[in-house]
Amino acid sequence: MEPDGITVWFTGLSGAGKSTIATELAKILRWQGYKVEVLDGDILRKSLTRDLGYSRADRDKNILRIGFVANLLSRNGVIVLVSVLSPYRDIREEVGREIGNFIEVYVKAPLEVCQERDVKGLYKRTRAGEIRGFTGIDDPYELPLQPQVEFLTNRETVTESVAKVMDKLEVFWASPALSSAQL
Amino acid sequence: MEPDGITVWFTGLSGAGKSTIATELAKILRWQGYKVEVLDGDILRKSLTRDLGYSRADRDKNILRIGFVANLLSRNGVIVLVSVLSPYRDIREEVGREIGNFIEVYVKAPLEVCQERDVKGLYKRTRAGEIRGFTGIDDPYELPLQPQVEFLTNRETVTESVAKVMDKLEVFWASPALSSAQL
Numbered sequence: 001m002e003p004d005g006i007t008v009w010f011t012g013l014s015g016a017g018k019s020t021i022a023t024e025l026a027k028i029l030r031w032q033g034y035k036v037e038v039l040d041g042d043i044l045r046k047s048l049t050r051d052l053g054y055s056r057a058d059r060d061k062n063i064l065r066i067g068f069v070a071n072l073l074s075r076n077g078v079i080v081l082v083s084v085l086s087p088y089r090d091i092r093e094e095v096g097r098e099i100g101n102f103i104e105v106y107v108k109a110p111l112e113v114c115q116e117r118d119v120k121g122l123y124k125r126t127r128a129g130e131i132r133g134f135t136g137i138d139d140p141y142e143l144p145l146q147p148q149v150e151f152l153t154n155r156e157t158v159t160e161s162v163a164k165v166m167d168k169l170e171v172f173w174a175s176p177a178l179s180s181a182q183l
Numbered sequence: 184m185e186p187d188g189i190t191v192w193f194t195g196l197s198g199a200g201k202s203t204i205a206t207e208l209a210k211i212l213r214w215q216g217y218k219v220e221v222l223d224g225d226i227l228r229k230s231l232t233r234d235l236g237y238s239r240a241d242r243d244k245n246i247l248r249i250g251f252v253a254n255l256l257s258r259n260g261v262i263v264l265v266s267v268l269s270p271y272r273d274i275r276e277e278v279g280r281e282i283g284n285f286i287e288v289y290v291k292a293p294l295e296v297c298q299e300r301d302v303k304g305l306y307k308r309t310r311a312g313e314i315r316g317f318t319g320i321d322d323p324y325e326l327p328l329q330p331q332v333e334f335l336t337n338r339e340t341v342t343e344s345v346a347k348v349m350d351k352l353e354v355f356w357a358s359p360a361l362s363s364a365q366l
Binding site: 047051061064065068069073076077078 | 218220230231234244247248251252255256259260261
């Protein structure tokens with residue numbers, strides 16, 4: 001029997017490790033034969049959300065649009081791994097309620113660590129004044145209050161983080177009747 | 184074994200019968216146990232494409248966005264029934280190539296018949312000058328050149344139209360290696 005679809009939503013600062021972990025998790029789940037889609041906020045900004053900027057309103061539209069697609073996929077049995085900064089709590093929670101089968105994962109790393117990693121060079125550009133409204137610097141990030149999973153990516157390996165989500169997915173599939181809030 | 188997903192794209196004038204046929208087809212396919220999603224252009228304009236208008240550029244964005252979602256779903260085994268006016272040939276063909284498993288269905292009815300039906304009252308509002316750029320009146324509709332299925336909804340019943348698509352789907356599932364252009 002095919003397992004229930006679910007959306008795993010990775011939120012956290014730029015550079016915290018969301019996409020890295022989502023990509024690794026996707027590989028493992030695909031090896032296991034599951035249907036998986038990764039919806040990566042940065043990549044989607046070249047297609048589905050190309051028209052959107054980084055104002056509060058546009059960030060909310062971004063989340064609603066990605067959430068809409070994640071819902072369609074996960075209700076058809078797909079495991080959807082969403083990797084998107086998603087700084088605002090309300091809209092994350094709204095999307096989670098809408099989807100139902102939803103796990104919020106807080107990918108956490110101290111801002112200093114994210115700034116040091118700076119894979120995309122965005123923190124540097126922000127310091128240089130080239131970017132304004134950058135989350136964590138001069139735009140807010142609202143912490144998840146009760147994420148079902150939390151990583152400290154400066155203290156644990158990618159494999160350890162991936163294993164935490166796998167454990168949660170197994171609990172979900174063992175008792176899909178549990179609301180995701182109870183996981 | 185699960186059948187391959189596919190996108191069935193219903194194009195045609197407002198009032199031609201796209202949504203009616205897509206909805207009936209969805210019922211039958213669901214009874215048969217398939218995973219089905221209907222992506223209805225009018226309904227999506229309340230969510231996924233809420234920000235878009237009816238300029239050529241916005242109509243194209245509309246099709247690209249819906250096509251993007253249809254692709255994600257159909258590559259995960261879903262039968263996606265897209266009901267959207269989609270007046271421009273190039274963009275329909277672009278989306279069809281991108282998706283691959285794609286059947287273009289031309290839902291055809293003479294303009295006079297669509298105007299008489301006028302389920303949504305849009306032709307009346309166009310005649311009254313309240314709407315401009317209405318497809319078929321003062322905005323173009325580019326006919327599909329080689330649709331895989333064509334209905335004449337003023338000469339055949341909904342059941343007959345639905346049966347035509349079912350036949351085409353059965354040919355596709357019997358030989359998914361055939362490109363959809365050969366169907």
